[in-house]
Amino acid sequence: MQVEAIQDPATLTAAELESLQVLVVDDEHIICETLELYLQHLGIKHVQTANNGLEALEKISETKYDFVFVDLMMPEMNGIEVLKRTNDSHILTTFILMTGYPTMDVVIDAMHNGASDFLVKPFRFDDVKLAMERIQRLHCLMESNWQLHQELEKKREVEELNNQLERKIRLQTILYQIVDSLSKINRSENLYRYVINKAIESCNAKKACFLIYDQENSHLITLAQLGIEDMKPGTQAEFKHTLEGNNILAKTFIEDYFGTLGGQEVALEKTFRDKAFMATPFNIRNEPFGVLILGDKEGHKFFDGEDEFILKFLAEKAALNIENMALYDNLKQSFLASLMALVSAIEAKDAYTKQHSKRVTEYALMIARQMGCTQVDLDRIETSGPLHDIGKIGVQDNILNKPDRLTDDEFEHIKAHPLVGANIVAPLGLDSEEMGIIRHHHERWDGRGYPDHLKEEEIPRLARILAVADAFDAMNSSRAYRKALPFSVCIEELEKNRGSQFDPDVVESALIVLK
Structure with missing residues (x-):
C-alpha cells in the first residue's frame, strides 16, 4: 500500500465525517491499522476494526455502521x-469490498449481494477517498x-384526491340537477x-331509448x-322473444342480450348489438313500468359504476x-x-246555452291553431x-233566464261569475294561463271589461x-231575450269591435277560420 499526501474528501463536511461510524474488516492487521489511522486523520472519530468475518458480524450486530x-x-x-448475512438486515450500511483477485465473477457476485464499490489491492x-466520494455522490x-x-x-396523491373530488362534485352536481329539473316538470312527455337527454349527457352516451311495458x-x-x-316512438321494440312476467334486469354488457323479462332473455335486433350498453328498469310501486x-x-x-349509479338514480327519481303525475292526473281528471x-x-x-x-272551446281551438x-x-x-x-253556478236562475234587460244590480251579479269560477277551480292547480282563461275572458282590449279592467297585452x-x-x-245562439243573430251579423260585429272590445290579431284569425 502506497501512502501519499492526505487530502480531505470534498464531498463530506467535517461534521459529517465526525459523525460517521466505520468498520474495517481484514485478516491483515497492518491494513486494518493503516486504514484506521487514515480514516481518523480525515476526521472520522468512530473507526473500529475486525480481523475476520465472524468478528465483523458480531460488531455489525451491535453497531449501526455507515461504511x-x-x-x-x-x-x-x-x-x-459477510455480505450475504448482513445485506437484508443492514440496507443503510455501505459495503466496500477489498480484494487482490478482482475477477468478473467475483465482482458480479459481490454486487449481487450488496457491495457498493471495490478497492483493488x-x-x-x-x-479510499475516491470510493467514499463516489458512494457519497x-x-x-x-x-x-x-x-x-x-x-x-405526493403530487400524484394530491392529483388523485383532486380527481376524486372533481368526480364527487360532478356527481353531486348531476344528482342535484336531476332532482331540481324533475321538480319543475309537470308533463309526462x-x-x-x-330523462333521455340527461342520461346521454351524464353518461357520455350516443344512443338512448325509453321503453314502456305493455302488460x-x-x-x-x-x-x-x-x-x-x-x-x-309509439312502435313496438323489436325483440327476439315474447316478453312475459315482470322482471327486467338492471344492466348487462353482453353483446346480444340486455336483460330478461319473466326469466326469458330479451335481445335487441339491431340497435345496440356489438356495442357497450346499459339498461335500468323503471318500477312504479314495485311493478314494471318500463326500461x-x-x-x-x-x-x-x-359504462362504469358511476354511470350505473347515475342511471339508476335518474330512473328512480x-x-x-x-x-306522482299519474296520481295528480287521476285526481285532476x-x-x-x-x-x-x-x-x-x-x-x-x-x-238556450246548452x-x-x-262550442266556445272548439271555436277557441280553431282560432288558436290559426x-x-x-x-x-x-x-x-x-x-x-x-x-x-263555471262561476255562473252561483247566479240565480231568474237572472240567467231573464227575458228582459238586466238591472244594474243584476248585471253586477252576472259580472261576478269569472271571479267565482276562478275560486272554484283554484284547487286544481291550473297554471296562470289556464286560470287566466276563466278569470279574464270578459276583459276588453280597451280596458273597459271585467273583473280587473285589464287592457291590450x-x-x-x-x-x-x-x-x-x-x-x-253568444251572438250566434238564441237566448231568452233574443233569437240567434244571422252569421253575417256576427262576423260584422267582430269586425266592428276589433281594437275596442277584441284583440285585432285574434279577430283577424277568427275571421279566417269562421267564414
Missing part, C-alpha cells in the same frame, strides 16, 4: 459471506431521487325527453329515443315523478269530471275552455282568444 470496508479472502468466513489512500443522488419520488408520489300484450313500446332512427337503455358510450368505452258535471247543470238550467262551453299556438296552449284551452262559465293571450270565441257563440 464497512471488508476484505474478500479471509479465514473462517470470506467477505461475500494494492490501493492508494486516494482510492451516489447517496446524494439516491436521496435526491428519493425526495423527488416522494414529491411525485317533457319528462321522458328530459296486456307483453311488449315493450318505444316512448322516446335519441340517436336511434329505427326505433320510432331506460343507454348505448354506444363515447370513445368506445364500457323519474319513476317517482311519473307516479276526477275533479274536472265533477266540474264538468256542474257545467252541465248550469247549461241544463238554460236551454253545449255553449263545448294563430300558431303551441300544443301546450291548445291543451290549456281544452282544459279551461269548458270551465270558463295585459290580458292573457288565451283569454283574449276565448273572449272572441265566447262572443261569437
Whole structure:
C-alpha cells in the first residue's frame, strides 16, 4: 500500500465525517491499522476494526455502521459471506469490498449481494477517498431521487384526491340537477325527453331509448329515443322473444342480450348489438313500468359504476315523478269530471246555452291553431275552455233566464261569475294561463271589461282568444231575450269591435277560420 499526501474528501463536511461510524474488516492487521489511522486523520472519530468475518458480524450486530470496508479472502468466513448475512438486515450500511483477485465473477457476485464499490489491492489512500466520494455522490443522488419520488408520489396523491373530488362534485352536481329539473316538470312527455337527454349527457352516451311495458300484450313500446332512427316512438321494440312476467334486469354488457323479462332473455335486433350498453328498469310501486337503455358510450368505452349509479338514480327519481303525475292526473281528471258535471247543470238550467262551453272551446281551438299556438296552449284551452262559465253556478236562475234587460244590480251579479269560477277551480292547480282563461275572458282590449279592467297585452293571450270565441257563440245562439243573430251579423260585429272590445290579431284569425 502506497501512502501519499492526505487530502480531505470534498464531498463530506467535517461534521459529517465526525459523525460517521466505520468498520474495517481484514485478516491483515497492518491494513486494518493503516486504514484506521487514515480514516481518523480525515476526521472520522468512530473507526473500529475486525480481523475476520465472524468478528465483523458480531460488531455489525451491535453497531449501526455507515461504511464497512471488508476484505474478500479471509479465514473462517470470506467477505461475500459477510455480505450475504448482513445485506437484508443492514440496507443503510455501505459495503466496500477489498480484494487482490478482482475477477468478473467475483465482482458480479459481490454486487449481487450488496457491495457498493471495490478497492483493488494494492490501493492508494486516494482510492479510499475516491470510493467514499463516489458512494457519497451516489447517496446524494439516491436521496435526491428519493425526495423527488416522494414529491411525485405526493403530487400524484394530491392529483388523485383532486380527481376524486372533481368526480364527487360532478356527481353531486348531476344528482342535484336531476332532482331540481324533475321538480319543475309537470308533463309526462317533457319528462321522458328530459330523462333521455340527461342520461346521454351524464353518461357520455350516443344512443338512448325509453321503453314502456305493455302488460296486456307483453311488449315493450318505444316512448322516446335519441340517436336511434329505427326505433320510432309509439312502435313496438323489436325483440327476439315474447316478453312475459315482470322482471327486467338492471344492466348487462353482453353483446346480444340486455336483460330478461319473466326469466326469458330479451335481445335487441339491431340497435345496440356489438356495442357497450346499459339498461335500468323503471318500477312504479314495485311493478314494471318500463326500461331506460343507454348505448354506444363515447370513445368506445364500457359504462362504469358511476354511470350505473347515475342511471339508476335518474330512473328512480323519474319513476317517482311519473307516479306522482299519474296520481295528480287521476285526481285532476276526477275533479274536472265533477266540474264538468256542474257545467252541465248550469247549461241544463238554460236551454238556450246548452253545449255553449263545448262550442266556445272548439271555436277557441280553431282560432288558436290559426294563430300558431303551441300544443301546450291548445291543451290549456281544452282544459279551461269548458270551465270558463263555471262561476255562473252561483247566479240565480231568474237572472240567467231573464227575458228582459238586466238591472244594474243584476248585471253586477252576472259580472261576478269569472271571479267565482276562478275560486272554484283554484284547487286544481291550473297554471296562470289556464286560470287566466276563466278569470279574464270578459276583459276588453280597451280596458273597459271585467273583473280587473285589464287592457291590450295585459290580458292573457288565451283569454283574449276565448273572449272572441265566447262572443261569437253568444251572438250566434238564441237566448231568452233574443233569437240567434244571422252569421253575417256576427262576423260584422267582430269586425266592428276589433281594437275596442277584441284583440285585432285574434279577430283577424277568427275571421279566417269562421267564414
